[in-house]
Amino acid sequence: MMTEQGQHRVVIVGAGFGGKYAARALRRADARVTILNGTNHHVFEPLIYQVATGLLSPGEVATPVREFFRGQRNTEVLQGWVTDVDVQSRTVTATGADGTPYQVPYDTLIMAAGAGQSYFGNDRFAEFAPGLKSIDDAVELRARIFSAFEMAELETDPAAAERWLTFVVVGAGPTGVELAGQLAEIARRTLPGEYRRIDPSKARIVLVDAVDRVLPTFSAQSSAAAEKRLRRIGVEVRLGTKVVDIDATGVTVETSAGTERLAAMTKIWSAGVAAAPLARRLAEATGAPADRAGRIQVNPDLTVPGHPEIFVIGDLMSLDRLPGVAQVSIQSGGYVGRTIRDRLAGKPAGRPFHYFDKGNIATVARFSAVADLRGLRLSGLAGWLLWLGVHWAYLPRGRNRASSLIRWAVAFLGRRRPERAVTSRQINARAALGQATATEAAAPPPVPVSS
Amino acid sequence: MMTEQGQHRVVIVGAGFGGKYAARALRRADARVTILNGTNHHVFEPLIYQVATGLLSPGEVATPVREFFRGQRNTEVLQGWVTDVDVQSRTVTATGADGTPYQVPYDTLIMAAGAGQSYFGNDRFAEFAPGLKSIDDAVELRARIFSAFEMAELETDPAAAERWLTFVVVGAGPTGVELAGQLAEIARRTLPGEYRRIDPSKARIVLVDAVDRVLPTFSAQSSAAAEKRLRRIGVEVRLGTKVVDIDATGVTVETSAGTERLAAMTKIWSAGVAAAPLARRLAEATGAPADRAGRIQVNPDLTVPGHPEIFVIGDLMSLDRLPGVAQVSIQSGGYVGRTIRDRLAGKPAGRPFHYFDKGNIATVARFSAVADLRGLRLSGLAGWLLWLGVHWAYLPRGRNRASSLIRWAVAFLGRRRPERAVTSRQINARAALGQATATEAAAPPPVPVSS
Numbered sequence: 001m002m003t004e005q006g007q008h009r010v011v012i013v014g015a016g017f018g019g020k021y022a023a024r025a026l027r028r029a030d031a032r033v034t035i036l037n038g039t040n041h042h043v044f045e046p047l048i049y050q051v052a053t054g055l056l057s058p059g060e061v062a063t064p065v066r067e068f069f070r071g072q073r074n075t076e077v078l079q080g081w082v083t084d085v086d087v088q089s090r091t092v093t094a095t096g097a098d099g100t101p102y103q104v105p106y107d108t109l110i111m112a113a114g115a116g117q118s119y120f121g122n123d124r125f126a127e128f129a130p131g132l133k134s135i136d137d138a139v140e141l142r143a144r145i146f147s148a149f150e151m152a153e154l155e156t157d158p159a160a161a162e163r164w165l166t167f168v169v170v171g172a173g174p175t176g177v178e179l180a181g182q183l184a185e186i187a188r189r190t191l192p193g194e195y196r197r198i199d200p201s202k203a204r205i206v207l208v209d210a211v212d213r214v215l216p217t218f219s220a221q222s223s224a225a226a227e228k229r230l231r232r233i234g235v236e237v238r239l240g241t242k243v244v245d246i247d248a249t250g251v252t253v254e255t256s257a258g259t260e261r262l263a264a265m266t267k268i269w270s271a272g273v274a275a276a277p278l279a280r281r282l283a284e285a286t287g288a289p290a291d292r293a294g295r296i297q298v299n300p301d302l303t304v305p306g307h308p309e310i311f312v313i314g315d316l317m318s319l320d321r322l323p324g325v326a327q328v329s330i331q332s333g334g335y336v337g338r339t340i341r342d343r344l345a346g347k348p349a350g351r352p353f354h355y356f357d358k359g360n361i362a363t364v365a366r367f368s369a370v371a372d373l374r375g376l377r378l379s380g381l382a383g384w385l386l387w388l389g390v391h392w393a394y395l396p397r398g399r400n401r402a403s404s405l406i407r408w409a410v411a412f413l414g415r416r417r418p419e420r421a422v423t424s425r426q427i428n429a430r431a432a433l434g435q436a437t438a439t440e441a442a443a444p445p446p447v448p449v450s451s
Numbered sequence: 452m453m454t455e456q457g458q459h460r461v462v463i464v465g466a467g468f469g470g471k472y473a474a475r476a477l478r479r480a481d482a483r484v485t486i487l488n489g490t491n492h493h494v495f496e497p498l499i500y501q502v503a504t505g506l507l508s509p510g511e512v513a514t515p516v517r518e519f520f521r522g523q524r525n526t527e528v529l530q531g532w533v534t535d536v537d538v539q540s541r542t543v544t545a546t547g548a549d550g551t552p553y554q555v556p557y558d559t560l561i562m563a564a565g566a567g568q569s570y571f572g573n574d575r576f577a578e579f580a581p582g583l584k585s586i587d588d589a590v591e592l593r594a595r596i597f598s599a600f601e602m603a604e605l606e607t608d609p610a611a612a613e614r615w616l617t618f619v620v621v622g623a624g625p626t627g628v629e630l631a632g633q634l635a636e637i638a639r640r641t642l643p644g645e646y647r648r649i650d651p652s653k654a655r656i657v658l659v660d661a662v663d664r665v666l667p668t669f670s671a672q673s674s675a676a677a678e679k680r681l682r683r684i685g686v687e688v689r690l691g692t693k694v695v696d697i698d699a700t701g702v703t704v705e706t707s708a709g710t711e712r713l714a715a716m717t718k719i720w721s722a723g724v725a726a727a728p729l730a731r732r733l734a735e736a737t738g739a740p741a742d743r744a745g746r747i748q749v750n751p752d753l754t755v756p757g758h759p760e761i762f763v764i765g766d767l768m769s770l771d772r773l774p775g776v777a778q779v780s781i782q783s784g785g786y787v788g789r790t791i792r793d794r795l796a797g798k799p800a801g802r803p804f805h806y807f808d809k810g811n812i813a814t815v816a817r818f819s820a821v822a823d824l825r826g827l828r829l830s831g832l833a834g835w836l837l838w839l840g841v842h843w844a845y846l847p848r849g850r851n852r853a854s855s856l857i858r859w860a861v862a863f864l865g866r867r868r869p870e871r872a873v874t875s876r877q878i879n880a881r882a883a884l885g886q887a888t889a890t891e892a893a894a895p896p897p898v899p900v901s902s
Binding site: 038039040041054057058059060062064066067069070071076077078079080095096097098099100102134135136139146147150151153154193194195196197402403406407416418419420421422423424425427430431 | 489490491492505508509510511513515517518520521522527528529530531532546547548549550551553585586587590597598601602604605644645646647648853854857858867869870871872873874875876878881882
């Protein structure tokens with residue numbers, strides 16, 4: 001064992017932005033730090049949509065956690081899905097890559113397990129409209145997007161081909177806006193010229209949200225600029241439009257004018273998030289209240305009421321109606337790491353956590369983004385250059401940063417997308433699903449494509 | 452439809468090296484060319500092992516087929532697994548991405564479906580020792596390799612940890628040699644410093660083959676140089692050693708000294724190939740003889756006996772004991788494309804196919820490769836520079852070539868591997884497998900890792 005017995009043990013559950021910045025802030029703390037993460041990588045979530053749309057490779061947004069902490073000698077990384085927390089014995093239970101459970105004791109616990117997709121009680125939507133929270137999601141979505149054009153090319157029934165060429169994005173927050181913009185670029189810039197029977201540029205991209213503007217957390221001015229830009233690149237923006245059903249072949253929406261059916265084979269869900277299931281276990285164990293999204297309500301110092309040894313950060317905490325964005329995770333992680341370091345050094349408790357809102361930024365298309373900074377609003381190219389600078393600054397240093405920049409240069413100046421491979425396993429899984437849903441979806445009978 | 456009815460239709464089954472070069476040679480032919488491929492990508496097979504070992508991303512070795520043929524207007528690409536050939540009606544049957552079958556008629560057929568892994572009748576080995584023929588294989592193998600170190604870090608039983616840190620590569624051809632070399636570099640260069648409980652550099656890498664030298668298709672001199680280099684970087688080379696059984700926890704081998712058990716959780720099969728199952732269907736339909744690996748015996752002009760309208764190329768053809776290497780596929784594809792083009796132009800039949808052996812090349816470690824060219828033998832750095840030049844020349848033009856070069860530069864000069872992400876879905880699949888095999892493998896009971 002690397003550290004002496006008896007040293008204070010800090011266990012961090014999750015290596016997203018919150019867990020990573022918390023561990024970083026503990027690098028000089030008099031503690032033995034253990035990071036537990038279900039996979040071997042930290043995901044740079046703001047760029048996952050670029051994996052889903054073939055711009056970046058998984059490795060460019062998913063960096064090995066243990067590589068990052070290689071030189072931080074008081075910290076170890078263990079692969080494990082945390083399934084339970086025993087607050088009496090101060091032990092977490094995790095399962096390793098082969099499914100074997102193991103226990104890790106803690107003196108101080110940082111819960112940073114993050115959030116997953118929420119379908120607001122309509123979990124049956126998940127199969128037809130996957131979300132975009134993990135590398136698995138991104139790779140699955142990428143397969144659906146690029147396969148849809150392949151299927152359209154094979155179709156002889158024009159209505160069926162049109163269904164394959166219709167993409168519905170549910171939720172007009174940053175991820176939904178960025179995805180819709182990317183889909184428009186795939187259809188109008190990347191794929192034209194590659195097909196002989198269909199015209200990919202005719203693809204229909206529909207962005208649906210029940211609220212009355214895109215990017216509702218941005219300023220009204222930025223929302224309007226983003227919407228205008230989306231319409232200009234050919235995205236159908238359908239606001240005040242509520243999704244009431246999703247199935248294999250389309251989406252049923254409700255507007256003030258009544259109910260409407262959007263026939264679409266590819267649907268993407270970016271409408272809601274909910275705290276990781278572990279939050280409920282923690283709420284039960286500690287009696288801490290949770291909000292509607294399952295997040296734990298924390299004290300001003302981000303501890304759980306009655307448990308000064310348990311901190312909850314990022315998307316898992318409910319505090320002052322803070323949004324579920326990377327900056328909240330980064331700042332709460334850093335705050336908690338520093339708090340614990342100071343505690344162990346015997347310093348008095350510092351100020352409560354204060355979120356410094358650096359602003360919002362979202363890309364709409366290449367060379368076009370909207371940004372709301374403190375008092376400054378940028379859109380178009382100026383916003384996009386800012387987006388580039390910010391992501392450059394926050395991307396992990398090293399070769400991924402360099403290779404991402406090259407990928408972006410090639411993609412933004414050219415038309416190609418380097419990561420389009422859909423594998424046999426993905427195709428077989430989809431084919432099995434397609435055959436299972438073919439009957440209920442009343443799909444047209446197989447027709448030979450060649451005359 | 453892009454071309455007039457009645458034009459000669461050439462159907463190419465498979466977009467590996469053979470199919471791709473055949474289609475390319477038909478670019479000015481008076482024919483309508485249809486390429487059918489099961490996935491959407493051409494795989495640059497000689498570099499798949501670099502995907503399996505975290506150096507390159509899938510998109511860097513898997514390039515979209517239709518992007519390549521974008522500007523070749525007489526050629527269309529359809530996604531389809533060809534399941535059958537009707538030589539009477541001259542029609543192939545394929546299934547698209549949703550599993551729906553469709554037919555494509557041909558006037559001339561080029562069969563280029565390639566080869567898959569062969570376990571020489573021991574198909575039960577496949578689950579425990581996957582091969583390396585597709586992107587799926589590479590991504591699966593990558594998950595097994597990097598997860599093995601994670602599992603070792605969690606083990607408290609030293610014998611179990613040692614099993615996780617033992618890697619057995621079966622088959623000492625180019626793929627096996629390159630994999631073993633990469634595994635040694637992962638263990639000795641990439642991972643040291645990242646773990647706190649295990650020493651990754653202590654990992655044991657065993658390369659097993661029944662024959663008496665590595666790279667048996669190379670010159671004796673090159674084989675000896677490669678073996679020496681492998682031993683120097685810490686690979687255990689076990690020649691004259693036959694694999695008689697593989698299960699979840701190890702490999703049983705047989706040597707002149709008797710039977711031995713190698714305890715190893717990670718096994719990789721690179722020992723044999725067999726023609727795609729479609730070859731058997733074609734042999735049945737045409738009465739053409741097939742060899743032991745299921746390959747079709749062809750005429751000197753690569754047509755099937757009695758069927759001048761059907762060509763068989765690459766790993767699917769049996770001719771003059773030619774090896775299953777990329778150059779045979781490339782050259783036979785080009786030959787067949789030119790033959791068909793000339794036939795359609797009314798020219799008399801040309802010479803039979805003649806394979807021009809450009810030589811063999813295999814990397815052993817960074818800055819070290821062995822190469823047998825016509826009369827020239829290189830090893831070490833000289834061989835490696837040649838390897839770099841050859842792969843640079845054959846890699847598809849464009850951004851993948853540039854990004855691969857950057858990845859290589861970073862990997863060869865530094866120690867990192869940028870594509871190490873093992874996803875939740877992969878971990879869950881492995882956990883399910885692990886639990887299923889735990890009993891029969893008599894795995895040790897779960898033990899808490901922390902004291």
